[in-house]
Amino acid sequence: MSDVVNDNIKLPTGEKLVLSSSPHLSSGSSLRKIMGGVLLALVPQIAASVWLFGIKALFIIVYTAVCCVAAEALWCKLADKDVWRNISDCSACVTGVLLAMCLPVTVPLYVPPLGAVLAIWLAKQVYGGIGNNPFNPALVARVGLLIALPAAMTLWTPSRGMKQMDYPEKQLFYTAENIQKISNKENVDGVSCATPLGAMKNIEKIPGRSEDAVNNFADLDSWEMIARYAIGDRAGCLGETCAPALILGFFILVALNLINWKVPVIFVGTVAFITGMVNIICPGISPNALFHVLNGGLLLGAIFMATDMVTSPITGRGCAVFACGCGILTSVIRLWGNYPEGVSFAILFMNALVPLIDRWCGKRPFGYVAKR
Amino acid sequence: MKSSRNVMTFAGGIHPHGDGKSLSCYTPVQTAPLLDKYLVILAQNAGKAPVPVVKKGDTVKKYQLLAQADGVISANLHSPTSGVVSDIREIQGTMGVPTPAIEITSDGLDEGASPFDPITDWKNVDVEQLKQRVVEAGIVGMGGASFPTHVKLSPPEGKTVDTLILNGAECEPYLTADHRLMQEFPEKVIRGAAIFGRILNIKNIFVGVEINKLDAIAALEHYAEEYGVKVAYLRVRYPQGSEKQLINAITGRTVKSGTLPMDAGCVVQNVATCAALDDAVTLGIPLVERIVTVTGEVVVHPGNFKLKIGTPALEAVRFAGGITEEPGKLVFGGPMMGFAQRSFQVPVCKNTSGILLIPQKQAYNFESSGCIHCGRCVQGCPMHLVPCLLSTAIEAGRFDLAEANHVMDCMECGSCAYVCPDHRPLVQNVRRAKAELRKQMNANKEK
Numbered sequence: 001m002s003d004v005v006n007d008n009i010k011l012p013t014g015e016k017l018v019l020s021s022s023p024h025l026s027s028g029s030s031l032r033k034i035m036g037g038v039l040l041a042l043v044p045q046i047a048a049s050v051w052l053f054g055i056k057a058l059f060i061i062v063y064t065a066v067c068c069v070a071a072e073a074l075w076c077k078l079a080d081k082d083v084w085r086n087i088s089d090c091s092a093c094v095t096g097v098l099l100a101m102c103l104p105v106t107v108p109l110y111v112p113p114l115g116a117v118l119a120i121w122l123a124k125q126v127y128g129g130i131g132n133n134p135f136n137p138a139l140v141a142r143v144g145l146l147i148a149l150p151a152a153m154t155l156w157t158p159s160r161g162m163k164q165m166d167y168p169e170k171q172l173f174y175t176a177e178n179i180q181k182i183s184n185k186e187n188v189d190g191v192s193c194a195t196p197l198g199a200m201k202n203i204e205k206i207p208g209r210s211e212d213a214v215n216n217f218a219d220l221d222s223w224e225m226i227a228r229y230a231i232g233d234r235a236g237c238l239g240e241t242c243a244p245a246l247i248l249g250f251f252i253l254v255a256l257n258l259i260n261w262k263v264p265v266i267f268v269g270t271v272a273f274i275t276g277m278v279n280i281i282c283p284g285i286s287p288n289a290l291f292h293v294l295n296g297g298l299l300l301g302a303i304f305m306a307t308d309m310v311t312s313p314i315t316g317r318g319c320a321v322f323a324c325g326c327g328i329l330t331s332v333i334r335l336w337g338n339y340p341e342g343v344s345f346a347i348l349f350m351n352a353l354v355p356l357i358d359r360w361c362g363k364r365p366f367g368y369v370a371k372r
Numbered sequence: 373m374k375s376s377r378n379v380m381t382f383a384g385g386i387h388p389h390g391d392g393k394s395l396s397c398y399t400p401v402q403t404a405p406l407l408d409k410y411l412v413i414l415a416q417n418a419g420k421a422p423v424p425v426v427k428k429g430d431t432v433k434k435y436q437l438l439a440q441a442d443g444v445i446s447a448n449l450h451s452p453t454s455g456v457v458s459d460i461r462e463i464q465g466t467m468g469v470p471t472p473a474i475e476i477t478s479d480g481l482d483e484g485a486s487p488f489d490p491i492t493d494w495k496n497v498d499v500e501q502l503k504q505r506v507v508e509a510g511i512v513g514m515g516g517a518s519f520p521t522h523v524k525l526s527p528p529e530g531k532t533v534d535t536l537i538l539n540g541a542e543c544e545p546y547l548t549a550d551h552r553l554m555q556e557f558p559e560k561v562i563r564g565a566a567i568f569g570r571i572l573n574i575k576n577i578f579v580g581v582e583i584n585k586l587d588a589i590a591a592l593e594h595y596a597e598e599y600g601v602k603v604a605y606l607r608v609r610y611p612q613g614s615e616k617q618l619i620n621a622i623t624g625r626t627v628k629s630g631t632l633p634m635d636a637g638c639v640v641q642n643v644a645t646c647a648a649l650d651d652a653v654t655l656g657i658p659l660v661e662r663i664v665t666v667t668g669e670v671v672v673h674p675g676n677f678k679l680k681i682g683t684p685a686l687e688a689v690r691f692a693g694g695i696t697e698e699p700g701k702l703v704f705g706g707p708m709m710g711f712a713q714r715s716f717q718v719p720v721c722k723n724t725s726g727i728l729l730i731p732q733k734q735a736y737n738f739e740s741s742g743c744i745h746c747g748r749c750v751q752g753c754p755m756h757l758v759p760c761l762l763s764t765a766i767e768a769g770r771f772d773l774a775e776a777n778h779v780m781d782c783m784e785c786g787s788c789a790y791v792c793p794d795h796r797p798l799v800q801n802v803r804r805a806k807a808e809l810r811k812q813m814n815a816n817k818e819k
Contacts (some may be wrong), residue, residue: 011699315750
């Protein structure tokens, strides 16, 4: 018997035939495609940040991403790992963009490299690289920078609309000194201002305002202000302000089956429920729920950080518990904590609980019978 | 039409895109020409291999008994053609290990009378006579497991079986053998099912077909009512044809972990097995040939062929017009659960539903960097396990942890490894753990 079947093409024999255990097909998805999908979902918010904060925003984002990829390459080089394989899955790039999303546009240029080292080395590679990190690298870097360099990380500048002279609620967000500077049209490099959440914490300290918290909050969460927050016209980090862009990103992620839709929905829903209830029961503690949903890093955190595959639970039930915990912690930190913003702390805390959640929210096998 | 119009399915599973069925599903079944030599492997059934009753140099007729079943879980083996027993030797088997086989050198006549009397009056004859025929004709499950069929026909005392399900789901990508069988020989399938129903005294008979085979469904429905069989529409979903998932989809019953379908009152038979039974009863011929899909992107004319048991893969590929480029992998069965072979000399067995040639560019082993907990394997697992965590435990050598997390419930469908974006060897690890745990269990028994 010859093994030439036609056109003199020989059938391979022995060693040339690949032997492997089934399945012999693959869905064709890969880490690179997943990370590419996340980057695609971030594009609307990147565009929004450029629109709101100027072209410097794009520079910060690219710069931070490059720093992260470089940090990953350097670590892999030093640790004798395959450099190209580790950076070509784009996970460091995604971490970099997400970290940039948590930085203010005024950030000094020495901060992103520091953040990259924190994110890639401390939060990811020391645990063994992709897939093994218990905490979200971008959030670890953000929190590390926030603690180490609080001044640089919280120097907010006004967004596009806030720069207009007739901005009515100036005194809520600017110090008296800065208002003076703006109206005098002094030649300054820039002015700083407060984020709405920061304003919420400090509103009664503003000279000339009444001590009545309910009245103060009414200024912050009026419909006019909510409309401004909704389009992202407020001070804040690069990536957290524009709700429509973030929600578009959410739909992209869900359409590409990259996240469990339950996590953002339950996370935001829990925050809205708790702050809404507090607002109704004791209006002096909290502005209304919409204020909380649209401000701070809630949408960014809920859509892009809490849904990070590596650091969130595996099962649907686990994801629900995880998201609910994030929501409760965020609300508590925002309303009663020292920091104005609690999303990153809440997510990192819940990250630590993921192995436990995975254990308790396991799945019941098909045809399960309880063992006696 | 009595058949249910709603489409049934189960929870979990995957939908392989580009399932490759269109390569071979449109061409009618062709009968392969006679070959010089056939290699009939003895161990073609689950359980004990039958004992040869011929020796080297014997002349045999077509359908003549070659090997006699050894015990209950064993099946007879018959000669696929007439000729001489030229050798009995060890060859490479479909499972990759050397196994004894009978080589038949054909005399070119392919003659022989059916050794059994046709039972045309199967509706009224004694059930024992029909059961006897199943044993005589060497019928085994032709879907893959090749479990001797007569064992499934004798439920133990105290177990009542009330539903017979014919498995025509054919959820494996690329395979269309059952599809063509149901479309071209629907009466055989339906009548075979009715005979099974008669043997088991079951009136409740379903044939489950995925709705990507509407032409086959139409063909089956033409005969269904006459024989009292209901056609159940199944959603296109892998592994819809898995026994437990099929029962769940059609009857809503759950086969408990560690029990058999019989415990849920169901018996599942492959459609090809039914057609073989119909041949054995109404024509009196034993199981010596089957429809095999010979397919793959590199095959010139992919299609379905009626091949005699013992046809080497090489000849099957030749019937299909040869190849356009060198394949990288040869698989017996479908791409999801089939077995990669080391040689093109491996012959077709009773359970070989497909011969698949995989191009070189798809035939390599992936490297994986690490689980990213995406949970796709969890969504895909039809047994509702957590493959990624199982696999991590197994990689760390924690077989006990894997066992505690129900690794033994895995049916190795491979959905998890298919969807894994990191190409982790999930199901492969599970197989390792199952083998390891069985070894430990046997060691404990010996103590």
